[in-house]
Amino acid sequence: MPDTAEKQACDLLIEAPWVLPVAPENVALADHAVAVSEGIIVAIGPSQALKQQFAAEEHVVVTDGILTPGLINAHTHAAMSLLRGCGEDLPLQSWLNERIWPLEGKLVDSEFVRTGTALGVAEMLASGTTTFSDMYFFPEVCAEVARNAGMRVQLAFPLFDGANAWSESIDDCFSKGLELHDRYRDDPQVIVAFGPHAPYTVNRKALEKIQMLSEEINLGIHIHLHENAAEVAEARSLNGVSWVEYLADMGFLSPQLQAVHMTQLTEREIELTATNGVHVIHCPHSNLKLASGLCPTTALREAGVNLAIGTDGAACNNTLDVLQEARTASLLAKHDAGRADAGCVRDTLEMATLGGARAIGMETSLGSIEPGKRADLAVFEPTGFATLPLLDPFASLLHGAPSYRASHVWVDGRAVVRSGALTNIDTQALRRDVEQQAERVRAAL
Ligand SMILES: [Zn+2]
Numbered sequence: 001m002p003d004t005a006e007k008q009a010c011d012l013l014i015e016a017p018w019v020l021p022v023a024p025e026n027v028a029l030a031d032h033a034v035a036v037s038e039g040i041i042v043a044i045g046p047s048q049a050l051k052q053q054f055a056a057e058e059h060v061v062v063t064d065g066i067l068t069p070g071l072i073n074a075h076t077h078a079a080m081s082l083l084r085g086c087g088e089d090l091p092l093q094s095w096l097n098e099r100i101w102p103l104e105g106k107l108v109d110s111e112f113v114r115t116g117t118a119l120g121v122a123e124m125l126a127s128g129t130t131t132f133s134d135m136y137f138f139p140e141v142c143a144e145v146a147r148n149a150g151m152r153v154q155l156a157f158p159l160f161d162g163a164n165a166w167s168e169s170i171d172d173c174f175s176k177g178l179e180l181h182d183r184y185r186d187d188p189q190v191i192v193a194f195g196p197h198a199p200y201t202v203n204r205k206a207l208e209k210i211q212m213l214s215e216e217i218n219l220g221i222h223i224h225l226h227e228n229a230a231e232v233a234e235a236r237s238l239n240g241v242s243w244v245e246y247l248a249d250m251g252f253l254s255p256q257l258q259a260v261h262m263t264q265l266t267e268r269e270i271e272l273t274a275t276n277g278v279h280v281i282h283c284p285h286s287n288l289k290l291a292s293g294l295c296p297t298t299a300l301r302e303a304g305v306n307l308a309i310g311t312d313g314a315a316c317n318n319t320l321d322v323l324q325e326a327r328t329a330s331l332l333a334k335h336d337a338g339r340a341d342a343g344c345v346r347d348t349l350e351m352a353t354l355g356g357a358r359a360i361g362m363e364t365s366l367g368s369i370e371p372g373k374r375a376d377l378a379v380f381e382p383t384g385f386a387t388l389p390l391l392d393p394f395a396s397l398l399h400g401a402p403s404y405r406a407s408h409v410w411v412d413g414r415a416v417v418r419s420g421a422l423t424n425i426d427t428q429a430l431r432r433d434v435e436q437q438a439e440r441v442r443a444a445l
């Protein structure tokens with residue numbers, strides 16, 4: 001055995017009884033380790049071999065747990081965590097028009113977004129998510145909160161027709177959003193994308209401008225699309241075609257497009273989605289809770305579409321826990337396809353990690369445990385009898401999700417959760433801020 005002097009130095013060596021790297025092979029590796037240097041994964045291999053190869057500054061030995069890539073929440077509105085429980089048992093259109101939008105009109109300002117985003121970020125980090133895609137007002141505040149917490153974010157800056165608390169007009173949305181792109185263009189922790197709310201809230205000229213700019217400056221586009229049947233029916237009565245067909249006619253469908261929800265899809269729309277390389281972000285809890293309908297994930301997968309998982313906002317979920325969301329995605333896929341082999345646990349874990357990375361254009365640096373990728377990692381520790389015996393780590397983690405907690409989480413190799421505790425967030429101060437904002441919410445109800 002070589003002595004320490006001959007060993008290669010690294011910053012962090014994590015040993016775990018199980019490692020699920022997702023790629024290059026989506027397999028379970030027993031007694032493996034991961035070495036990290038300067039925020040980058042430098043090696044993955046059997047623990048014994050890596051212990052001999054590396055002298056690590058910090059050596060974490062997980063005695064009971066599963067190491068995975070950090071989860072990616074490909075669609076949320078983190079600040080809406082403050083509206084958790086505000087609009088229960090309502091269908092989408094009443095939920096939005098009668099509940100959420102009037103409340104947001106009264107409540108949303110930069111402090112609401114700061115506290116709400118901090119709450120969402122705390123919940124996501126504590127449940128093993130390392131990157132989230134956010135679409136909300138005051139995205140500059142969201143970027144600050146995420147960076148301070150050590151979390152990675154895709155800021156899909158909002159674009160809406162008309163004025164709102166953040167912007168006077170859609171032109172104002174463009175200029176504020178593009179300013180953010182300039183500010184963060186060299187920051188790997190903040191990825192900027194266009195966030196047109198939906199084709200029914202953004203006029204055609206603005207959509208054309210988004211499409212043109214997206215090609216010109218190579219930015220993703222993140223949009224709610226085909227969220228429910230009423231939305232699709234409205235499109236047909238307005239335009240004679242569905243929103244997917246409407247966008248396809250404009251040439252808006254492309255590999256830059258991240259389409260969120262995608263329920264009620266016809267075979268033709270699935271084909272349009274696949275041939276244009278559109279990414280689909282599945283938000284099963286939100287779809288179930290608002291009775292929006294189902295995203296046909298199995299048909300999309302079989303057509304070759306990349307799938308990712310989002311929690312949507314906490315006001316229609318009510319949590320931001322991607323692992324729980326993945327469990328539901330798996331069960332729902334089986335129900336929807338009428339086949340037990342649909343939504344298999346390996347594919348579902350890929351959706352919650354590498355699928356999300358592909359959707360936001362970061363698949364070369366995020367989403368799997370491979371040398372050369374950023375060290376965004378999570379350890380899930382079993383907490384109860386429901387995880388025993390551990391015969392299949394994929395099934396145990398996905399279907400036993402409620403019995404796991406994220407004990408350690410790293411972003412760029414920096415610990416953001418250590419032994420279950422958030423390292424960069426003052427949780428007492430956060431609770432006080434949340435209570436202060438909650439008083440405003442109660443007064444506005
Ligand atoms: Zn949404």
